[in-house]
Amino acid sequence: MVENYLLEQFVAFAEHGTLSKASEGLHISQPSLTRSMKKLEDVLGVSLFHRENSKIALNETGKIAAEYARRALDANQEMIDHVISFDRSLRTVYVGSCAPLPINDIISTLQERLPGKTISTEIVTDDEKLITGLKNRSYQLVILHHYADENALFCQRFMEEQLYFSVPEDHKLAKKKSVTFEDIKGLRILMDRNVGFWMEICRKELSPEDLLVQDSFDAFNELVQASKLPLFNSDRFLSRGYEAPGRISIPIEDETAHASYYLTCLTSEQKAYRSLFNAVRGNVLQNPH
Amino acid sequence: MVENYLLEQFVAFAEHGTLSKASEGLHISQPSLTRSMKKLEDVLGVSLFHRENSKIALNETGKIAAEYARRALDANQEMIDHVISFDRSLRTVYVGSCAPLPINDIISTLQERLPGKTISTEIVTDDEKLITGLKNRSYQLVILHHYADENALFCQRFMEEQLYFSVPEDHKLAKKKSVTFEDIKGLRILMDRNVGFWMEICRKELSPEDLLVQDSFDAFNELVQASKLPLFNSDRFLSRGYEAPGRISIPIEDETAHASYYLTCLTSEQKAYRSLFNAVRGNVLQNPH
DNA sequence: GTCGATTACGTATTACGTAACAATT
């Protein structure tokens, strides 16, 4: 068995070409490297270098040894990476959601009810992908906008969201009590790309080319301020007083403009998340629709 | 970077199941192992064991870590094996020969003229395989029984051998001055398997089923003593006085019963073996045919 | 009481740095 610190120093020499350069890279002294290289030759019982006066270079055996040493170090690093990654995965709850808003709403409850766990969240537009991910353990929890009627899944409604249409006060629709997707068809509408499944809804109900989709939230926000273009809003934002200045938000009548969110886990893991599900049940009771 | 002595001890524990058994296998004390395992957890920043009172076992992370640790150790061992093997190959001259006798004759000269080298010899019946091996560097030197007329090969005759037929003194052929393969056809003949290309010659000139081939030289020798079966001999043995008691050896007239041996190397390596070739040239001059 | 694991302490190894030296450029 050859200790890895020797191989590490050996590979560093092979890459730097001289002991002094390598010793700098390794943050050790040159004499220390000299000794290590001799020790490596000693434990292998093999000559690895051409030495003449103040020159040292790999010989043929040394070149081969450097190759294999790299592989041995790679295997070592691979072990470290995999073990640390697996260990982290044990402490992490992966949450997939069909939309960003329910994540914002539930994240503090997650942290409170899953103490010591790291919460990792991801937006996935397609409910089916979320369910698949739940089953293959890519996610421990997913947030759907449909009830999942399967024995293997434990599914609980925990939040509602109503889509609003936001226009400048002087817009021709500003006076209306409510609108339909039909009413706003043909208008160019500003949208943030990161809205999860809502993007699908809007594409279906309106003409995709009318949607001015912004990749970054910053760009979207800037355009909200700088333009009079209509956009979508949500009761969850409005109830917290989030309304762009000089705009009015009007509820959209269509059924598809209303969403119910369902927190879902595997039935087999239901027990581990009991406290969490109890906590979010309170939510929906306070906001009955 | 995790040092290999830790991985070695960790894998030993994974295999033995308890620290005490593992420490015995490793020839270290139990307390030392306890500390090493803690250190391993410390450098990885990860828990690897279930501990309760005087019990310790791998947890899930530990099982995965053991797998990867094994691979890392394997990569390390692989490096050691390959480097040592390559180093040895640099100090070794591999010699292939079409027959055992010329090897015996030349081996002391090889050792004398290739100081510091390990001589590794092998009998290969087929001259073509020897030439191929020379070209792909499996052999540095080969001994052929035909001249190799190629620019890439340097080929020098260095020894002759004459095949004799050895019979008991009271054998019907014992009085003859010489015999031919034709004369001895039909006789059952005792043979050692390890005679190189001579086996091919005998198979061609005689009936293969008449050859009583012995796998081990000991068995062959025993049968020579215990039986009156005829066998082959060689002028090289006879000139040193090797003759089985109560037997007479008669030269075989056929051309195929005479062999010339050619020491051969790659022309590109001729220089490295100049002294050797000069030394064996003396041989053939003393024994002109 | 025995066996297995851990803790505490002393020791021996050894990897490292500093300083001095030798040899090239």
Add this chain to the structure above:
DNA sequence: AATTGTTACGTAATACGTAATCGAC
């Protein structure tokens, strides 16, 4: 002169063994 590698020596880190302690079967 500046750079590179080696040797000599002292030091600090650390891996190990021994002895003692704790728990469980």
